[in-house]
Amino acid sequence: MDLELSEDEAALRDNVRSVLASICPPAAVRAVYEGKGDPAAVWARMVELDWPGLAVPEQHGGLGMGYVAVALVAEELGRAVVPGPLLATATQFVPLVRELGAESALAGDLLARVAAGELTGTVALAEGGRWEPDAVAANARETADGWALAGTKVAVLDGAGADEVLVVARAPGTAGAEGLGVFAVPRADLAATARTVVDPTLPLADVALDGLVVPAGRVLAAPGAAGVAEALDRAGQEATVALALGTVGACRVVFERTLEYAKVREQYGKPIGSFQALKHRLADMYLAVERATSLGYYAALTIAEDDPQRAVAASMAKAAAGECQRLVAHDGLQLHGGIGVTWENDLHFPVKRAISGDALYGNAVHHRARLARMLGFLPSEKHDGDDPEVVA
Amino acid sequence: MRLTFGDEVEAFRREFQAWLAENRPSAEEMAAEPAVASAHLPGWARAWARRMFDAGWLVPGWPPELGGRHAGPVEVLAYLEELTRAGVPRTTNPQGLGIVAPSILDYGSEEQIHDYAMPVLRGERSACLGMSEPGAGSDLASLSTRAVVDGDSFVINGQKVWTSGAAYADFCFLFCRTDPQAPKHKGISVVLVDMATPGITVRPLAQIARPEHPDLTEVFLSDVVVPRSNLVGRMNDGWAMANGSLAHERGMVWLSGVMMLEQEVAGLRQTAPAALARLAPADRVVVADGLVQSCIDAAAARCLGYRGFAKLVRGGSAPEQALMKAFTSEAGQRLALRSAELGADRTVDIGPTPDSPVTGIERYFGSFGGTISAGSSEIQRNIIAEKVLGLPR
Numbered sequence: 190m191d192l193e194l195s196e197d198e199a200a201l202r203d204n205v206r207s208v209l210a211s212i213c214p215p216a217a218v219r220a221v222y223e224g225k226g227d228p229a230a231v232w233a234r235m236v237e238l239d240w241p242g243l244a245v246p247e248q249h250g251g252l253g254m255g256y257v258a259v260a261l262v263a264e265e266l267g268r269a270v271v272p273g274p275l276l277a278t279a280t281q282f283v284p285l286v287r288e289l290g291a292e293s294a295l296a297g298d299l300l301a302r303v304a305a306g307e308l309t310g311t312v313a314l315a316e317g318g319r320w321e322p323d324a325v326a327a328n329a330r331e332t333a334d335g336w337a338l339a340g341t342k343v344a345v346l347d348g349a350g351a352d353e354v355l356v357v358a359r360a361p362g363t364a365g366a367e368g369l370g371v372f373a374v375p376r377a378d379l380a381a382t383a384r385t386v387v388d389p390t391l392p393l394a395d396v397a398l399d400g401l402v403v404p405a406g407r408v409l410a411a412p413g414a415a416g417v418a419e420a421l422d423r424a425g426q427e428a429t430v431a432l433a434l435g436t437v438g439a440c441r442v443v444f445e446r447t448l449e450y451a452k453v454r455e456q457y458g459k460p461i462g463s464f465q466a467l468k469h470r471l472a473d474m475y476l477a478v479e480r481a482t483s484l485g486y487y488a489a490l491t492i493a494e495d496d497p498q499r500a501v502a503a504s505m506a507k508a509a510a511g512e513c514q515r516l517v518a519h520d521g522l523q524l525h526g527g528i529g530v531t532w533e534n535d536l537h538f539p540v541k542r543a544i545s546g547d548a549l550y551g552n553a554v555h556h557r558a559r560l561a562r563m564l565g566f567l568p569s570e571k572h573d574g575d576d577p578e579v580v581a
Numbered sequence: 582m583r584l585t586f587g588d589e590v591e592a593f594r595r596e597f598q599a600w601l602a603e604n605r606p607s608a609e610e611m612a613a614e615p616a617v618a619s620a621h622l623p624g625w626a627r628a629w630a631r632r633m634f635d636a637g638w639l640v641p642g643w644p645p646e647l648g649g650r651h652a653g654p655v656e657v658l659a660y661l662e663e664l665t666r667a668g669v670p671r672t673t674n675p676q677g678l679g680i681v682a683p684s685i686l687d688y689g690s691e692e693q694i695h696d697y698a699m700p701v702l703r704g705e706r707s708a709c710l711g712m713s714e715p716g717a718g719s720d721l722a723s724l725s726t727r728a729v730v731d732g733d734s735f736v737i738n739g740q741k742v743w744t745s746g747a748a749y750a751d752f753c754f755l756f757c758r759t760d761p762q763a764p765k766h767k768g769i770s771v772v773l774v775d776m777a778t779p780g781i782t783v784r785p786l787a788q789i790a791r792p793e794h795p796d797l798t799e800v801f802l803s804d805v806v807v808p809r810s811n812l813v814g815r816m817n818d819g820w821a822m823a824n825g826s827l828a829h830e831r832g833m834v835w836l837s838g839v840m841m842l843e844q845e846v847a848g849l850r851q852t853a854p855a856a857l858a859r860l861a862p863a864d865r866v867v868v869a870d871g872l873v874q875s876c877i878d879a880a881a882a883r884c885l886g887y888r889g890f891a892k893l894v895r896g897g898s899a900p901e902q903a904l905m906k907a908f909t910s911e912a913g914q915r916l917a918l919r920s921a922e923l924g925a926d927r928t929v930d931i932g933p934t935p936d937s938p939v940t941g942i943e944r945y946f947g948s949f950g951g952t953i954s955a956g957s958s959e960i961q962r963n964i965i966a967e968k969v970l971g972l973p974r
Contacts, residue, residue: 191583192884193891198582257582448970463973468966469959475970476908479901483884484877486582494584505877557873564876565854566869 228272242304250304260489267435272390274309280431282310288420313342348394360412370412433510436546443521481513511553616673620707620746630704677708688814709750728757769819780805790946838909878912907961910951
């Protein structure tokens, strides 16, 4: 296993980092946080650079880059606390459309429009704080006018801003991996309620589906069609690992700033970083960041090479990123002393990005619980709509 | 990045697998005469070292005359993986093979190489490493065992402690003070001392885990006379060797930490379901979460180690390698405790019992060897903070 970036991968990472430093400097992040900035300007520059089509297959006009490249970009997006629709579009929307069959006219059209920079998208998956497709309860009933949806989706990234929302719902009376379907719904047709989130660079909305009727031409995968659960799993892994690496990227910035601060801030006549109590905490922060980065790269590789370990690796990466966030965001704030909790210091932007990234697509606790089942420590759960109980 | 190494490495791996299958010591002969300390060479271990040396599989990265085959670092990694996977110890004298012989090859005279290093490689003699003293643990440079030149001899007086395998070793690679006036790092030399020399007393130090098989010892040296030609390298230049020794030790040591962790996790995944099934449902969820965290630790250790290794192979630096010792030993310790706790009340049992599939508390006590020896976890964090992160002393 070779877990170091190749020359091409390192060049891509460096290029993305330098472009982001120019199109999304800390002042632009602050402007978004203070309601004065417009993420659309960042997006417009990305469109000029063809970034929207990063993960879109070449036959649909995209760059057709592999998942390792996507993951490296996601890490940089977190590192620079970048706002805008790229994350949801490239790591959630595109993978699910592609997995559900880019042969269909609808899918081909959606992908081509993303690649052309004309369309942004997202995925409405979670319900009641649960992210696994098995737990989807929203349902879709076929009627004379199309599919009547019912239910509520939560924490949809860019749910109030993306052009197209892929809504995951199931046939009534089905459970688990059976009966799942995916609908491409123009956001204008949805009742989306923006949430008051701590990190405006990852804006979330809850989406009410009741009363929505989706015409037959907007069905990406009809409920019960073959392979939908597998497509949701695979696309979910891509979204999960992108969030894991973005969270780690934000944590790395928090760590680097805290380390720098410990070297320059003096008390008792010397830098506070000379005190052993702080040295050991900084060493532990460094380990947490490297540990999560390494698991993130490994998970990205298992996805890129379609390795059977990818479900376990993705959950481990997301759990490690969440654990990293818990330590690094906390110690970053604590070691900065009072200045770190002031609004005028930029530290809180990556801290908030890391906390938000941990929460999306399942936090560390959620993924550890998934791993407990995947690794055979706990039995699988039943999904009957009630609180899940461990099957004895 | 990619998940597998190239075809050449895999071909090398298969070649070693085939040789190993033909030549490995059998589980039966290893069980009949177990190695009970780190410099103990049972008959099978002597023969095994000789077979590996002759076939060029002892230190594959070295030239054939030193028991190798000019293998590259990735091939050596594959070799070590296969040995671990097969459950065959590479040596029962890790200090001798990993530190003492390489240091003599680097710094010693032709005669010392002939009389000491080569016999260690061929499994004919075993070596211990005389470093720590009662007053010099983490601060090794404060050591006070004295070697005084007397004509053609050194006369040595002092005491070593935590010396692994000294009760079985044929000779000691002994760090001693030869210039008490010089600054502490500049008055240290290394002398080879045959353990049969009059004036040496070895007292085994039983530990809280496996007290019946003490590996650590105290070594008392009272007017021990050794030839002056046993000085390794230059007089008062021993500190370079202390650093060199540890560099040899750290070269691939991260891998054994990773593989030990992975083996223990694999064992846990075998035994855990039955043990978990005996717990009350709510207990089971909490205990399972601990096991998951250990599985993540093991996977992370592998990924972190391999990532640093890949950087080194490409000729770059890999500062994160400094994290591996504290990380793997502490992860192993957490795993040992979780494994014992899987049995609920079984933490009172010393070892596994017939009706409990899990390890007892003994392995947890044993895990402190990893977090204390060869630079404690606290010293490791100081090293990371100062040498890697650049924090001021």
